[in-house]
Amino acid sequence: MREEELVDELLAGAGDACAQASDGPGGGGVVLGPGDDAALLAPPAGHTAAWSVDDHIEGVHFRAAWCSPRALGRKAVGAALSDLAAMGARPAGALLALGVPKGFGRNEARALGLGVGEKLSAARAALLGGNVARSTAGLRVSVSVLGWVPAGRGLLRGRARTGDALFVSGTLGLARAGLLHLERGGDPREELFAPAVARLLDPEPRLALGETLAARGERVACMDLSDGLARDLPRLLAASGVAARVDAERLPGPPADLARALGETPAALAWVGGEDYELLVAGSHELEGCNDLRRIGCVVPGPPGAVRVSGEFPGARAKGFDHLAP
Amino acid sequence: MREEELVDELLAGAGDACAQASDGPGGGGVVLGPGDDAALLAPPAGHTAAWSVDDHIEGVHFRAAWCSPRALGRKAVGAALSDLAAMGARPAGALLALGVPKGFGRNEARALGLGVGEKLSAARAALLGGNVARSTAGLRVSVSVLGWVPAGRGLLRGRARTGDALFVSGTLGLARAGLLHLERGGDPREELFAPAVARLLDPEPRLALGETLAARGERVACMDLSDGLARDLPRLLAASGVAARVDAERLPGPPADLARALGETPAALAWVGGEDYELLVAGSHELEGCNDLRRIGCVVPGPPGAVRVSGEFPGARAKGFDHLAP
Numbered sequence: 001m002r003e004e005e006l007v008d009e010l011l012a013g014a015g016d017a018c019a020q021a022s023d024g025p026g027g028g029g030v031v032l033g034p035g036d037d038a039a040l041l042a043p044p045a046g047h048t049a050a051w052s053v054d055d056h057i058e059g060v061h062f063r064a065a066w067c068s069p070r071a072l073g074r075k076a077v078g079a080a081l082s083d084l085a086a087m088g089a090r091p092a093g094a095l096l097a098l099g100v101p102k103g104f105g106r107n108e109a110r111a112l113g114l115g116v117g118e119k120l121s122a123a124r125a126a127l128l129g130g131n132v133a134r135s136t137a138g139l140r141v142s143v144s145v146l147g148w149v150p151a152g153r154g155l156l157r158g159r160a161r162t163g164d165a166l167f168v169s170g171t172l173g174l175a176r177a178g179l180l181h182l183e184r185g186g187d188p189r190e191e192l193f194a195p196a197v198a199r200l201l202d203p204e205p206r207l208a209l210g211e212t213l214a215a216r217g218e219r220v221a222c223m224d225l226s227d228g229l230a231r232d233l234p235r236l237l238a239a240s241g242v243a244a245r246v247d248a249e250r251l252p253g254p255p256a257d258l259a260r261a262l263g264e265t266p267a268a269l270a271w272v273g274g275e276d277y278e279l280l281v282a283g284s285h286e287l288e289g290c291n292d293l294r295r296i297g298c299v300v301p302g303p304p305g306a307v308r309v310s311g312e313f314p315g316a317r318a319k320g321f322d323h324l325a326p
Numbered sequence: 327m328r329e330e331e332l333v334d335e336l337l338a339g340a341g342d343a344c345a346q347a348s349d350g351p352g353g354g355g356v357v358l359g360p361g362d363d364a365a366l367l368a369p370p371a372g373h374t375a376a377w378s379v380d381d382h383i384e385g386v387h388f389r390a391a392w393c394s395p396r397a398l399g400r401k402a403v404g405a406a407l408s409d410l411a412a413m414g415a416r417p418a419g420a421l422l423a424l425g426v427p428k429g430f431g432r433n434e435a436r437a438l439g440l441g442v443g444e445k446l447s448a449a450r451a452a453l454l455g456g457n458v459a460r461s462t463a464g465l466r467v468s469v470s471v472l473g474w475v476p477a478g479r480g481l482l483r484g485r486a487r488t489g490d491a492l493f494v495s496g497t498l499g500l501a502r503a504g505l506l507h508l509e510r511g512g513d514p515r516e517e518l519f520a521p522a523v524a525r526l527l528d529p530e531p532r533l534a535l536g537e538t539l540a541a542r543g544e545r546v547a548c549m550d551l552s553d554g555l556a557r558d559l560p561r562l563l564a565a566s567g568v569a570a571r572v573d574a575e576r577l578p579g580p581p582a583d584l585a586r587a588l589g590e591t592p593a594a595l596a597w598v599g600g601e602d603y604e605l606l607v608a609g610s611h612e613l614e615g616c617n618d619l620r621r622i623g624c625v626v627p628g629p630p631g632a633v634r635v636s637g638e639f640p641g642a643r644a645k646g647f648d649h650l651a652p
Contacts, residue, residue, distance in 0.1 A: 031374055032480065035565065037412035037549055038378035038473075040480050043369035048357055052364035052455065053421045053470050059462045086363035095379045097423070097468045129378065136385045137463030142423045144379050144470040147364075154358065154366050223363055239361065 013113025028092030039128035050089035058138030073115025080143035086224035088214025089147030091125035099135030155222035160240035160282035173269025220283035243302025248311035339439025354418025365454035376415035384464030399441025406469035412550035414540025415473030417451035425461030481548035486566035486608035499595025546609035569628025574637035
């Protein structure tokens with residue numbers, strides 16, 4: 001299997017999301033797609049490029065037993081697009097850098113491309129190229145994404161101020177519930193756990209919320225929750241030079257029966273769970289209810305990055321996830 | 327060693343090339359550097375973004391015994407920037423996605439950052455962020471680069487036409503000579519081989535040549551030579567729907583004594599050698615001498631991608647390099 005054959009299969013799998021040069025300029029400004037030394041994108045007038053990269057590595061971020069090539073394509077692209085959502089940017093395209101182990105052939109490349117293409121198409125973004133190399137270990141997918149945000153409207157982490165309300169979108173801890181279920185050998189199709197497994201394998205970047213916040217043009221601080229609130233909230237606070245109080249009873253955790261079946265509480269799952277890819281926002285109290293933002297606390301003076309969690313809370317295990325922790 | 331500590335060391339090593347948000351807009355349009363969910367770049371007026379990604383994987387693209395973390399930083403960034411040179415784009419910045427094995431600590435991260443920063447600074451580009459994850463195998467560096475090319479002036483592969491002259495820049499086969507020397511256990515400091523080893527470990531992207539060709543605004547086809555002329559030339563020709571004749575005696579190979587010491591000929595090294603990162607250009611005969619372009623043949627009608635090499639030539643081993651070949 002040669003490098004170019006795998007690339008061809010991947011692009012074929014991605015189908016409509018694979019922008020060809022002959023398509024000409026599209027909504028995201030795509031001038032030139034895969035097949036040359038680089039992709040070309042024409043910036044929309046008055047916009048700034050937002051640009052990020054995210055990795056998924058077998059044995060670290062996913063297990064092949066749970067995550068088919070197609071699911072991996074969806075998960076890797078969903079997670080990467082979440083960084084653009086967190087900046088308020090509209091996605092334009094993605095580049096894939098794949099490291100493939102020996103058993104990875106045509107069928108796997110096409111399935112991965114299918115998942116990648118599905119997720120990019122849903123965000124109206126294009127697959128613009130990439131790179132395939134032999135991996136000496138397991139499968140590895142590095143997704144680089146580029147989007148456009150109105151100039152001066154990018155959503156930064158460092159803009160929280162004392163007195164701001166603190167919000168999160170959606171439900172937190174669902175992906176962790178799915179992970180715990182699968183780690184314990186649970187059936188991914190079991191009805192109680194199916195939404196949690198779906199969240200883990202197929203994260204939904206909050207692109208509409210990010211674009212809405214950028215379009216409002218108000219001062220907000222924003223980031224996406226990839227490593228869990230317990231680890232990510234201090235990062236946003238530290239970047240802003242402030243502290244926060246969080247009300248554990250306001251944390252939007254998974255349903256109580258789901259948590260109970262795992263021997264957890266909804267609040268604990270919501271606090272430490274990673275990979276939800278919801279947005280964390282600090283700003284005006286009037287943002288409550290903007291899309292599905294829910295208030296979980298407030299920004300206070302204090303040591304930068306410090307968090308006090310009030311209410312009933314199992315804080316001992318509240319560490320979030322570190323990809324390099326032993 | 328936590329993920330964020332390694333990132334901090336890497337950024338510290340990169341020094342001046344690490345654009346901080348506080349620096350404000352720079353020459354490449356950098357609005358926001360590392361530390362947020364994405365980097366932000368303001369496009370220069372009338373320019374298009376050129377965007378590419380390139381991988382370096384231990385055991386596939388380099389061996390740790392030959393390539394220190396600092397050298398790897400220089401090699402990985404040099405190779406990635408070469409894709410921008412091939413498009414005629416001026417580099418703005420890079421994102422790094424690192425997979426690090428267990429032994430990779432602070433010192434290694436700082437040294438890698440140093441090499442990355444040196445190479446980016448030389449190209450007046452900035453390190454704008456990245457990602458660090460545990461590698462279950464060896465070290466892996468994925469470099470995503472973004473640059474700006476005047477709108478409509480990007481140098482594409484598909485623009486060669488019958489009657490064009492065919493050019494390459496610099497010397498071909500040097501990196502392969504360095505590789506053969508090291509694979510045979512040679513001393514990298516041995517005087518005869520030092521330039522070849524330097525080319526292998528520290529490729530020099532032909533950015534000035536690419537920018538010059540884009541600024542001229544003439545029709546040219548262009549690509550960079552990463553896998554060797556024997557593999558890359560057919561790609562440019564296939565993209566253009568043409569064939570070529572190459573004169574083996576015109577191939578700018580390494581010095582004869584260097585080739586002889588390896589049991590090779592300069593022409594054979596020039597034909598199959600990969601990783602030189604010189605530019606391959608098809609266009610007007612008047613380009614001869616533009617920067618250091620040297621004519622090696624001409625574009626002819628024929629099956630797309632076909633090449634006939636005339637002159638004395640050891641064609642049997644003329645295969646170039648496939649990263650996935652067994």
